[in-house]
Amino acid sequence: xxxxxxxxxxxxxxxxxxxxxxxxxxxxxxxxxxxxxxxxxxxxxxxxxxxxxxxxxxxxxxxxxxxxxxxxxxxxxxxxxxxxxxxxxxxxxxxxxxxxxxxxxxxxxxxxxxxxxxxxxxxxxxxxxxxxxxxxxxxxxxxxxxxxxxxxxxxxxxxxxxxxxxxxxxxxxxxxxxxxxxx
Amino acid sequence: xxxxxxxxxxxxxxxxxxxxxxxxxxxxxxxxxxxxxxxxxxxxxxxxxxxxxxxxxxxxxxxxxxxxxxxxxxxxxxxxxxxxxxxxxxxxxxxxxxxxxxxxxxxxxxxxxxxxxxxxxxxxxxxxxxxxxxxxxxxxxxxxxxxxxxxxxxxxxxxxxxxxxxxxxxxxxxxxxxxxxxx
Numbered sequence: 001x002x003x004x005x006x007x008x009x010x011x012x013x014x015x016x017x018x019x020x021x022x023x024x025x026x027x028x029x030x031x032x033x034x035x036x037x038x039x040x041x042x043x044x045x046x047x048x049x050x051x052x053x054x055x056x057x058x059x060x061x062x063x064x065x066x067x068x069x070x071x072x073x074x075x076x077x078x079x080x081x082x083x084x085x086x087x088x089x090x091x092x093x094x095x096x097x098x099x100x101x102x103x104x105x106x107x108x109x110x111x112x113x114x115x116x117x118x119x120x121x122x123x124x125x126x127x128x129x130x131x132x133x134x135x136x137x138x139x140x141x142x143x144x145x146x147x148x149x150x151x152x153x154x155x156x157x158x159x160x161x162x163x164x165x166x167x168x169x170x171x172x173x174x175x176x177x178x179x180x181x182x183x
Numbered sequence: 184x185x186x187x188x189x190x191x192x193x194x195x196x197x198x199x200x201x202x203x204x205x206x207x208x209x210x211x212x213x214x215x216x217x218x219x220x221x222x223x224x225x226x227x228x229x230x231x232x233x234x235x236x237x238x239x240x241x242x243x244x245x246x247x248x249x250x251x252x253x254x255x256x257x258x259x260x261x262x263x264x265x266x267x268x269x270x271x272x273x274x275x276x277x278x279x280x281x282x283x284x285x286x287x288x289x290x291x292x293x294x295x296x297x298x299x300x301x302x303x304x305x306x307x308x309x310x311x312x313x314x315x316x317x318x319x320x321x322x323x324x325x326x327x328x329x330x331x332x333x334x335x336x337x338x339x340x341x342x343x344x345x346x347x348x349x350x351x352x353x354x355x356x357x358x359x360x361x362x363x364x365x366x
Contacts, residue, residue: 006307007271038265082221088190126187
């Protein structure tokens with residue numbers, strides 16, 4: 001199979017089926033590859049093409065990708081830096097605690113935001129984005145507490161673009177990425 | 184200006200104008216940021232949206248992105264690994280010397296391929312791709328000879344998708360990326 005076929009999703013499938021295909025394809029791709037840049041790049045492509053195969057609001061997703069822990073950040077001033085994505089040009093760095101991404105990173109909890117304009121301190125990288133889901137990618141660290149290594153960030157041009165189904169499957173993808181890459 | 188606006192290209196501009204905008208926007212984005220993952224991710228987005236604003240064959244571009252020198256490769260067995268891109272899921276690693284990308288990497292020269300099926304050892308990541316241009320990103324190294332750090336790879340679903348204009352401007356982008364990132 002040529003690799004591009006992994007991005008082909010059958011029209012008419014449900015969101016659960018699309019996410020299940022994303023997870024299966026991702027697991028296959030990561031099986032012999034632990035490079036995080038490579039794996040996040042292909043994961044962004046899988047997600048983007050899955051959303052585009054689904055009905056509204058999912059097909060109104062206008063950005064799908066990743067921010068990772070900035071290696072230049074200090075312990076006292078952690079920040080995220082842009083990773084692989086599909087969509088328009090994006091903000092390069094985001095401080096922990098700032099906006100939807102920074103809040104997910106700092107709290108290590110998924111942020112499901114039906115209306116970004118109602119979110120305190122929202123950072124508008126793209127004025128077209130109306131709703132957003134951000135899922136932390138956390139690896140086990142020595143002390144026992146998890147270490148935030150990256151976030152999954154998906155934006156939608158419709159309000160209420162995401163629900164508990166997105167949260168459930170994106171959290172599965174975050175777990176898969178956490179254990180499948182050398183961070 | 185929100186960052187996404189950098190991806191908006193006016194309809195009706197020439198290819199030269201689109202590439203000039205890509206270079207200007209890239210220079211602005213890289214001005215205070217030397218992280219190569221971040222910069223390649225935004226550069227792939229700029230290129231993708233530039234092509235989509237142009238007439239055929241440029242708007243038939245079906246993959247735009249980067250491969251980088253695999254940090255796990257050995258000196259005796261160099262290989263490229265997938266970096267940030269826009270488009271469908273792609274091959275994860277490519278050996279130096281293999282296919283269009285591997286040839287550009289090994290020879291450190293741009294490969295302008297009007298028909299990929301005529302290229303010896305072409306690797307079909309996507310069966311839809313008909314033509315391709317690959318431009319090496321080379322940095323100065325201690326010995327004086329340049330070191331290959333990455334390649335720009337653009338695929339088109341039309342034959343003869345690229346010409347000397349693409350070569351000229353993508354080589355300018357490669358030079359900009361070479362000097363603007365910490366590799």
